[in-house]
Amino acid sequence: MELEHLYGDRVVILNDPFINSILTPFSTEKVEQPHFTEQLKKIYSHLCAFALSRELKTEKVKVATRMSELHPDCPLESEIFDRNQKAVCVDLARAGMIPSQVCYETLNQLLPPVNVRQDHVWAARKVNEKKEVIGTTLDGSKIGGPVTESTVLFPDPMGATGGTLKSVIEYYKENVDGPAKKYLGLHIIITPEFLKRVLEIPDLKIYACRLDRGLSSPEILRSVPGTHWDKERGINKNSYIVPGAGGVGELLNNSYV
Incomplete structure (x- = not known):
């Protein structure tokens, strides 16, 4: 399930009760x-x-199962990720350390680890x-x-101003041999x-669990996200999301500096 919005087709925002049921208490003071x-x-x-289901290439395969000895003419036909593709996860320390590790371990189960x-x-x-923030x-x-x-993933929890993600992708483009196949922000x-x-980065696509624009006016909050993009506000004067x-x-590391 996805949130309806007008930010363009390079933005996917989930509207998923499963995720919301985890993310809502995750956002509270008690956690x-x-x-x-x-x-x-x-x-x-x-x-x-x-x-990954949206962005990685797939291929159709036929494989024998544990029942094939009894039924050799009935292979399993399935569509799986093409194992010839490459992926890179980028840990943006410090909040991105655990998210990147989760994505890295997931990809190692889906593609050859050498890739x-x-x-x-x-x-x-x-x-x-x-x-x-300056x-x-x-x-x-x-x-x-x-x-x-390579498909390059940036699993960074909080997309507030965009400054960090934009700076890091620009660093990759200027200093790391490429080009990448695509860049994905996971937030x-x-x-x-x-x-x-x-x-502003043309080969970047964003996936997010939630859009916050809490400092917008009531009128703006009633509108479909992106309708009045220039009037929408989601960060305070210190660039924290509201x-x-x-x-x-800070919470991930129990380090409040």
Whole structure:
């Protein structure tokens, strides 16, 4: 199930009771470790499966089953992921560490492990003395090779301003051999401001569990998302999502800095 919106066909927002039933308590003040991490893993297992089913190539196969000895003329016919394709998961430390690991482990079960890689990028918001976000700092990376013809996944929970994701993809385009086949952003919560910024990247597609635009006027909130995109607001002056879920990276690591 998907949310109706007018942000274009490169944005997919789920409207799924299963995900909502996990994500709603995940967003409240009462959630804490270890339940918080367990919920995050469940959310990303579902989101990753949904996105991969849409984005990876498939092939039709016939295989023998454990019943084939008795019924040799009745093979199993199925459509599975084409095992000749490549994928890269990018861990955007710190909030993206566990989401990326979930996606990486999932891909290793679906494709030959030699075709799957996980990269690591240390990225953080750059803020001024008023705690306002003014940019992104990239402090380092461990990138394991080219991304040529690879589907590159960025599983980053909170899509607030879009600055970090945009900066990291631009870094890959400028510094890592390619080109990639496509870039996918996998997010728990996104905002209209995030979408406006990251969709400047033409080969990026966004998958998200929830759209938050809580600081919009009541009139805007009654409209189909994207109808009045320029008037929609989902982040406060410190670039935190509203209603949001607070600092996910802080909760994941029990480190409130």
